[in-house]
Amino acid sequence: DTAVSQTPKYLVTQMGNDKSIKCEQNLGHDTMYWYKQDSKKFLKIMFSYNNKELIINETVPNRFSPKSPDKAHLNLHINSLELGDSAVYFCASSQDPQVQDTQYFGPGTRLTVL
Amino acid sequence: SQKIEQNSEALNIQEGKTATLTCNYTNYSPAYLQWYRQDPGRGPVFLLLIRENEKEKRKERLKVTFDTTLKQSLFHITASQPADSATYLCALVGGGGNKLTFGTGTQLKVEL
Numbered sequence: 001d002t003a004v005s006q007t008p009k010y011l012v013t014q015m016g017n018d019k020s021i022k023c024e025q026n027l028g029h030d031t032m033y034w035y036k037q038d039s040k041k042f043l044k045i046m047f048s049y050n051n052k053e054l055i056i057n058e059t060v061p062n063r064f065s066p067k068s069p070d071k072a073h074l075n076l077h078i079n080s081l082e083l084g085d086s087a088v089y090f091c092a093s094s095q096d097p098q099v100q101d102t103q104y105f106g107p108g109t110r111l112t113v114l
Numbered sequence: 115s116q117k118i119e120q121n122s123e124a125l126n127i128q129e130g131k132t133a134t135l136t137c138n139y140t141n142y143s144p145a146y147l148q149w150y151r152q153d154p155g156r157g158p159v160f161l162l163l164i165r166e167n168e169k170e171k172r173k174e175r176l177k178v179t180f181d182t183t184l185k186q187s188l189f190h191i192t193a194s195q196p197a198d199s200a201t202y203l204c205a206l207v208g209g210g211g212n213k214l215t216f217g218t219g220t221q222l223k224v225e226l
Contacts, residue, residue: 004157041201043158043216056213090157102148103214105157 003027004106006091012112013081020077021109023091031055032074033092033103034066043090049074050097081113116141118217120204126223133194135220137187137204142215144206147180147187152201152219161202162189194224 004025013019025032033056034046048056052068063079078085091106118139127133137147145166150158164171164180164187171178177190191198201219 040218042218043203045213045215048213058213092157102160102163103158105159108155108157 004091004093004104006089006106006109008109009107010110010112012114014114015081015083017081018077018079019081019111020075021089021091021111022073022075023106024073025091025093025104025106026072027093027095027104028072029093029095029104030071031094031097031101032068032071033094034074034076035090035092035105037088037090037108039087047074047076048097055097078111081111083113086111086113116215118142118204118206118215120202120217121220122218124221124223126225127194129195129224129226131194133191133198133222133224135189135202135222137189137217139185139206139217142185142206143182146207147178148205148214149176149178149187149189150203150205150216152203158203158216191222194222196224196226199223 007022031050033048035043037043046058046060047066049068051071065077068074088108088110090108092103094101094103120137148163149161152158162178164178166182175192179188201221203216203219205214205216
Protein backbone atom coordinates (compact mmCIF):
# COMPACT_ATOMS: atom_id res chain seq x y z
CA ASP A 1 0.00 0.00 0.00
CA THR A 2 2.95 2.34 0.56
CA ALA A 3 2.83 5.09 -2.07
CA VAL A 4 6.41 6.39 -1.81
CA SER A 5 8.93 4.20 -0.03
CA GLN A 6 12.56 4.78 0.83
CA THR A 7 15.31 2.50 2.06
CA PRO A 8 17.00 2.53 4.41
CA LYS A 9 15.11 4.52 7.04
CA TYR A 10 18.26 5.11 9.05
CA LEU A 11 21.83 5.25 7.79
CA VAL A 12 24.84 5.76 10.05
CA THR A 13 28.23 5.87 8.40
CA GLN A 14 31.74 7.25 8.67
CA MET A 15 33.08 10.32 6.90
CA GLY A 16 34.54 9.53 3.51
CA ASN A 17 32.28 6.56 2.80
CA ASP A 18 29.98 6.22 -0.21
CA LYS A 19 26.32 5.39 0.36
CA SER A 20 23.07 5.11 -1.57
CA ILE A 21 19.45 5.75 -0.69
CA LYS A 22 16.71 4.13 -2.75
CA CYS A 23 13.26 5.45 -3.53
CA GLU A 24 10.30 3.83 -5.23
CA GLN A 25 6.80 5.09 -5.94
CA ASN A 26 3.83 2.95 -6.93
CA LEU A 27 1.53 5.86 -7.81
CA GLY A 28 2.29 5.81 -11.52
CA HIS A 29 3.68 9.34 -11.29
CA ASP A 30 6.00 10.79 -13.90
CA THR A 31 8.02 13.11 -11.66
CA MET A 32 10.21 12.34 -8.66
CA TYR A 33 12.23 14.56 -6.33
CA TRP A 34 14.92 14.48 -3.67
CA TYR A 35 14.76 16.93 -0.78
CA LYS A 36 17.13 17.52 2.14
CA GLN A 37 15.79 18.56 5.55
CA ASP A 38 18.44 19.91 7.88
CA SER A 39 18.53 20.03 11.66
CA LYS A 40 16.50 23.25 11.64
CA LYS A 41 13.76 21.43 9.70
CA PHE A 42 14.37 23.49 6.57
CA LEU A 43 13.26 21.41 3.57
CA LYS A 44 15.17 22.17 0.39
CA ILE A 45 14.89 20.59 -3.05
CA MET A 46 17.97 18.93 -4.48
CA PHE A 47 16.90 17.22 -7.72
CA SER A 48 13.86 16.48 -9.81
CA TYR A 49 13.38 13.91 -12.56
CA ASN A 50 10.55 13.65 -15.05
CA ASN A 51 10.27 10.38 -16.93
CA LYS A 52 13.87 9.55 -16.07
CA GLU A 53 15.15 12.91 -17.29
CA LEU A 54 16.78 15.40 -14.91
CA ILE A 55 14.77 18.64 -14.84
CA ILE A 56 15.89 20.35 -11.64
CA ASN A 57 19.43 20.29 -10.35
CA GLU A 58 19.97 22.67 -7.47
CA THR A 59 23.34 23.84 -6.27
CA VAL A 60 24.28 20.53 -4.75
CA PRO A 61 27.87 19.22 -4.47
CA ASN A 62 28.66 16.85 -7.30
CA ARG A 63 29.31 14.18 -4.69
CA PHE A 64 25.53 13.73 -4.87
CA SER A 65 24.41 11.86 -7.96
CA PRO A 66 20.78 10.89 -8.59
CA LYS A 67 19.94 7.97 -10.83
CA SER A 68 16.57 7.06 -12.26
CA PRO A 69 16.54 3.56 -13.81
CA ASP A 70 12.82 3.93 -14.59
CA LYS A 71 10.14 6.46 -13.75
CA ALA A 72 9.11 4.58 -10.61
CA HIS A 73 12.56 4.73 -9.05
CA LEU A 74 14.92 7.54 -8.13
CA ASN A 75 18.03 6.66 -6.18
CA LEU A 76 20.52 9.00 -4.57
CA HIS A 77 24.19 8.11 -4.38
CA ILE A 78 26.52 10.13 -2.19
CA ASN A 79 30.29 9.90 -2.49
CA SER A 80 32.88 10.88 0.10
CA LEU A 81 30.36 11.64 2.81
CA GLU A 82 30.97 14.70 5.00
CA LEU A 83 29.69 15.67 8.44
CA GLY A 84 27.50 18.36 6.86
CA ASP A 85 25.64 15.74 4.85
CA SER A 86 23.91 14.60 8.04
CA ALA A 87 20.22 15.32 7.53
CA VAL A 88 16.94 13.68 6.68
CA TYR A 89 16.54 13.02 2.96
CA PHE A 90 13.04 12.83 1.53
CA CYS A 91 11.97 11.42 -1.77
CA ALA A 92 8.73 12.70 -3.30
CA SER A 93 6.69 12.21 -6.44
CA SER A 94 4.00 14.04 -8.37
CA GLN A 95 1.87 13.26 -11.41
CA ASP A 96 3.67 15.79 -13.56
CA PRO A 97 6.33 18.47 -13.10
CA GLN A 98 3.90 21.36 -12.83
CA VAL A 99 4.56 22.94 -9.46
CA GLN A 100 0.88 23.25 -8.67
CA ASP A 101 0.69 19.48 -8.58
CA THR A 102 0.50 17.77 -5.21
CA GLN A 103 3.71 16.15 -4.09
CA TYR A 104 3.66 12.87 -2.19
CA PHE A 105 6.56 12.36 0.19
CA GLY A 106 8.27 9.24 1.41
CA PRO A 107 8.98 8.59 5.10
CA GLY A 108 12.52 9.96 4.91
CA THR A 109 16.01 8.54 5.43
CA ARG A 110 17.91 9.88 8.41
CA LEU A 111 21.58 10.00 7.46
CA THR A 112 24.14 10.44 10.21
CA VAL A 113 27.77 10.93 9.25
CA LEU A 114 30.26 10.37 12.06
CA SER B 115 16.70 38.40 -1.23
CA GLN B 116 13.86 35.91 -1.42
CA LYS B 117 12.39 34.74 1.86
CA ILE B 118 9.51 32.62 3.09
CA GLU B 119 8.85 33.17 6.76
CA GLN B 120 6.59 31.28 9.11
CA ASN B 121 6.15 31.77 12.85
CA SER B 122 9.41 30.47 14.20
CA GLU B 123 7.99 30.08 17.67
CA ALA B 124 5.81 27.08 18.42
CA LEU B 125 2.11 27.84 18.67
CA ASN B 126 0.27 26.38 21.66
CA ILE B 127 -3.51 26.58 21.75
CA GLN B 128 -6.36 24.98 23.64
CA GLU B 129 -8.51 22.30 22.15
CA GLY B 130 -11.57 23.71 20.44
CA LYS B 131 -9.98 27.05 19.59
CA THR B 132 -9.01 28.21 16.12
CA ALA B 133 -5.33 28.00 15.26
CA THR B 134 -3.99 30.60 12.82
CA LEU B 135 -0.61 30.11 11.18
CA THR B 136 1.12 32.73 9.05
CA CYS B 137 3.25 32.45 5.94
CA ASN B 138 4.89 35.66 4.70
CA TYR B 139 7.04 35.89 1.62
CA THR B 140 9.23 38.51 0.00
CA ASN B 141 10.55 38.83 -3.54
CA TYR B 142 8.34 36.06 -4.88
CA SER B 143 5.34 36.29 -7.18
CA PRO B 144 3.86 32.84 -6.72
CA ALA B 145 0.99 31.67 -8.86
CA TYR B 146 0.24 28.99 -6.26
CA LEU B 147 0.80 28.39 -2.60
CA GLN B 148 0.53 25.03 -0.87
CA TRP B 149 0.27 23.95 2.75
CA TYR B 150 1.66 20.68 4.09
CA ARG B 151 1.55 18.95 7.44
CA GLN B 152 4.57 17.11 8.85
CA ASP B 153 4.50 14.79 11.85
CA PRO B 154 7.71 13.83 13.71
CA GLY B 155 9.67 11.19 11.84
CA ARG B 156 7.44 11.38 8.75
CA GLY B 157 7.38 13.08 5.41
CA PRO B 158 5.20 16.14 4.69
CA VAL B 159 1.59 15.48 3.67
CA PHE B 160 -0.24 17.80 1.28
CA LEU B 161 -3.24 19.64 2.73
CA LEU B 162 -4.38 22.48 0.48
CA LEU B 163 -3.42 24.45 -2.60
CA ILE B 164 -4.58 28.01 -3.27
CA ARG B 165 -4.09 29.94 -6.51
CA GLU B 166 -3.23 33.62 -6.77
CA ASN B 167 -6.71 34.47 -8.06
CA GLU B 168 -8.38 32.71 -5.11
CA LYS B 169 -8.80 34.65 -1.90
CA GLU B 170 -9.84 31.71 0.23
CA LYS B 171 -9.99 27.92 0.11
CA ARG B 172 -11.66 25.54 2.55
CA LYS B 173 -11.44 21.85 3.29
CA GLU B 174 -13.36 20.50 6.27
CA ARG B 175 -11.93 22.33 9.32
CA LEU B 176 -9.12 23.93 7.33
CA LYS B 177 -9.18 27.34 5.68
CA VAL B 178 -6.41 29.05 3.74
CA THR B 179 -6.30 32.66 2.58
CA PHE B 180 -3.90 34.17 0.07
CA ASP B 181 -3.28 37.90 -0.09
CA THR B 182 -0.89 38.71 -2.93
CA THR B 183 -0.85 42.39 -1.95
CA LEU B 184 0.28 41.67 1.59
CA LYS B 185 2.35 38.73 0.31
CA GLN B 186 0.85 36.56 2.98
CA SER B 187 -1.09 33.35 3.44
CA LEU B 188 -2.98 32.46 6.59
CA PHE B 189 -3.80 28.87 7.51
CA HIS B 190 -6.66 28.32 9.95
CA ILE B 191 -7.71 25.17 11.77
CA THR B 192 -11.09 25.56 13.43
CA ALA B 193 -12.25 23.47 16.40
CA SER B 194 -8.68 22.30 16.86
CA GLN B 195 -7.96 18.88 18.31
CA PRO B 196 -4.84 17.36 19.91
CA ALA B 197 -4.51 15.24 16.73
CA ASP B 198 -3.88 18.48 14.81
CA SER B 199 -0.56 18.87 16.66
CA ALA B 200 2.18 18.82 14.01
CA THR B 201 4.47 21.10 12.03
CA TYR B 202 2.78 22.98 9.19
CA LEU B 203 4.77 24.04 6.16
CA CYS B 204 3.85 26.52 3.47
CA ALA B 205 5.39 26.13 0.03
CA LEU B 206 5.39 28.24 -3.09
CA VAL B 207 6.98 28.49 -6.49
CA GLY B 208 10.17 30.46 -6.29
CA GLY B 209 13.89 30.59 -5.98
CA GLY B 210 14.31 30.26 -9.72
CA GLY B 211 13.03 27.46 -11.90
CA ASN B 212 9.92 25.39 -11.72
CA LYS B 213 10.13 24.13 -8.17
CA LEU B 214 8.50 24.38 -4.77
CA THR B 215 10.30 26.29 -2.06
CA PHE B 216 9.27 25.54 1.51
CA GLY B 217 9.06 27.77 4.54
CA THR B 218 10.67 26.68 7.79
CA GLY B 219 7.38 25.53 9.26
CA THR B 220 5.41 26.32 12.39
CA GLN B 221 5.01 23.74 15.13
CA LEU B 222 1.47 23.63 16.44
CA LYS B 223 0.55 22.01 19.75
CA VAL B 224 -3.09 21.64 20.68
CA GLU B 225 -3.58 21.05 24.38
CA LEU B 226 -6.50 19.49 26.22
